[in-house]
Amino acid sequence: MMPDETIVAIATPLGEGGLAVIRISGAQAFAIADKCFQPVGKSSLKPCAAPTHTIQFGKIVRDEKIIDEVLLAVLRAPRTFTREDTVEISCHGGLLPAKLVLDALLTNGARLAEPGEFTRRAFLNGRIDLAQAEAVADLIHSRTELALAAANEQLAGKLSQRINQLRDDLMLTLAHVEAHIDFPDEDISPDTKDKLLQRLENGISFMDELLRTANEGQILRRGIRAAIVGRPNAGKSSLLNQLLGRDRAIVSPIAGTTRDTIEETANIRGLPVIFIDTAGLREARDEIELEGIRRSRESLASAEFILHVLDASEPLTEADKNYLAEFADKKRILVLNKTDLPIKLVLPVETINLQPATCSACSLSGQGIEALKDAIKNLVWAGEIKSEMLQVMINSRHQDALNRARTTARQATDALRADATLELVAMDLRIAANAVGEIVGKTTTEDLLDSIFSAFCIGK
Numbered sequence: 001m002m003p004d005e006t007i008v009a010i011a012t013p014l015g016e017g018g019l020a021v022i023r024i025s026g027a028q029a030f031a032i033a034d035k036c037f038q039p040v041g042k043s044s045l046k047p048c049a050a051p052t053h054t055i056q057f058g059k060i061v062r063d064e065k066i067i068d069e070v071l072l073a074v075l076r077a078p079r080t081f082t083r084e085d086t087v088e089i090s091c092h093g094g095l096l097p098a099k100l101v102l103d104a105l106l107t108n109g110a111r112l113a114e115p116g117e118f119t120r121r122a123f124l125n126g127r128i129d130l131a132q133a134e135a136v137a138d139l140i141h142s143r144t145e146l147a148l149a150a151a152n153e154q155l156a157g158k159l160s161q162r163i164n165q166l167r168d169d170l171m172l173t174l175a176h177v178e179a180h181i182d183f184p185d186e187d188i189s190p191d192t193k194d195k196l197l198q199r200l201e202n203g204i205s206f207m208d209e210l211l212r213t214a215n216e217g218q219i220l221r222r223g224i225r226a227a228i229v230g231r232p233n234a235g236k237s238s239l240l241n242q243l244l245g246r247d248r249a250i251v252s253p254i255a256g257t258t259r260d261t262i263e264e265t266a267n268i269r270g271l272p273v274i275f276i277d278t279a280g281l282r283e284a285r286d287e288i289e290l291e292g293i294r295r296s297r298e299s300l301a302s303a304e305f306i307l308h309v310l311d312a313s314e315p316l317t318e319a320d321k322n323y324l325a326e327f328a329d330k331k332r333i334l335v336l337n338k339t340d341l342p343i344k345l346v347l348p349v350e351t352i353n354l355q356p357a358t359c360s361a362c363s364l365s366g367q368g369i370e371a372l373k374d375a376i377k378n379l380v381w382a383g384e385i386k387s388e389m390l391q392v393m394i395n396s397r398h399q400d401a402l403n404r405a406r407t408t409a410r411q412a413t414d415a416l417r418a419d420a421t422l423e424l425v426a427m428d429l430r431i432a433a434n435a436v437g438e439i440v441g442k443t444t445t446e447d448l449l450d451s452i453f454s455a456f457c458i459g460k
């Protein structure tokens with residue numbers, strides 16, 4: 001990757017639409033755009049001549065043929081996303097106009113951008129740090145408003161501020177320790193040592209606090225998987241449709257209708273929950289059902305909790321008992337469905353003794369669904385969802401770095417308290433500070449950057 005190359009990409013999704021946006025960034029952005037763009041109207045200017053943050057109207061031409069009529073935004077460095085000269089061309093949507101505009105720019109010297117390369121440049125040019133760059137991807141992929149709010153907080157630098165503070169504290173302690181290594185005759189005074197220890201302990205508690213957000217962060221980013229299980233006809237598909245607020249699964253009085261596994265994401269109190277409507281687990285009567293059962297088993301293995309649907313209008317069956325026993329150890333909610341009908345279901349004592357979360361519902365009318373949503377939220381998310389919590393939600397990369405930082409900071413603290421050699425204390429502190437620095441990208445490797453940015457889409 002040559003940072004002085006000018007890169008280009010279609011920034012909007014491929015397919016037909018009203019508009020498509022082509023983005024160019026780099027030192028030659030205006031020169032290249034000049035070669036393809038003909039201003040139309042007396043106030044319109046060539047990109048090189050246009051003032052920054054203006055929009056020009058004109059045509060994109062190639063070999064003297066008009067490709068499309070466009071609006072062209074001129075954005076001069078450094079007030080741009082990449083901090084490089086940037087041009088954004090809005091052309092007509094649809095695959096062909098966007099592709100031809102792109103081709104015209106490529107022919108005139110731009111290079112096709114790699115996935116995430118615009119954001120990578122924004123990072124390399126100091127516009128955003130690494131945690132903020134990741135937030136850009138989170139923002140694009142967020143599936144609920146809560147997830148979006150969390151991504152926005154991270155993009156605004158809320159996590160970065162705290163991480164930088166933590167790193168500064170570690171560096172300050174390191175500087176103190178190193179100063180004493182340089183003057184081996186002087187012992188650290190008890191006063192100073194107490195202060196250093198206190199600062200380290202505070203740092204470690206703060207790491208613990210951040211680490212506690214990992215679970216919620218994961219839920220908001222990736223969603224949480226819930227398998228809907230129960231015997232045929234219990235009302236699994238009806239319940240899924242109610243939770244989604246639309247008809248997705250086929251509902252039928254004929255047992256065994258849902259042969260394939262259906263996966264859909266619903267917004268449950270702001271949390272993205274991926275519901276999996278499974279086919280029955282045992283009642284295979286033919287090859288297709290057998291395949292359905294195999295897939296159900298697979299999705300069950302990946303599910304983080306279970307919604308077990310029971311038909312409350314029927315007495316308990318052997319199949320119900322098997323399900324109750326099978327998932328006794330899993331996080332689960334028992335949904336007593338069909339409560340509009342006379343109740344004939346009696347739960348076995350051994351199940352009641354386990355005090356599982358239980359909800360009554362009618363999947364025909366939707367009655368009880370709101371309470372079920374609350375129960376789901378309470379099962380996966382401890383406590384209230386407060387807006388301050390959204391300010392920091394670490395991801396698994398941050399979690400890994402913080403775990404390493406915590407281990408070494410702990411070692412350093414214990415060593416300092418035990419008056420061990422200061423060289424050892426310093427070494428651990430340096431490792432801890434570097435690990436914390438990885439989160440915001442103060443210490444990085446090409447491999448790390450590649451793995452982060454390759455997950456982005458092209459044009460971002």
Ligand SMILES: Nc1nc2c(ncn2[C@@H]2O[C@H](COP(=O)(O)OP(=O)(O)O)[C@@H](O)[C@H]2O)c(=O)[nH]1
Pocket residue numbers: 230231232233234235236237238239250251252253254255256257258337338339340341361362363364365
């Ligand atoms: N009376 C009543 N019928 C229901 C309720 N939920 C589902 N059903 C009916 O039960 C049958 C089986 O439902 P379905 O969702 O396909 O069950 P699945 O096999 O577990 O997916 C259908 O005829 C539904 O209309 C309910 O709450 N009350």
Ligand SMILES: [Mg+2]
Pocket residue numbers: 236237238249250251257258
């Ligand atoms: Mg079904």
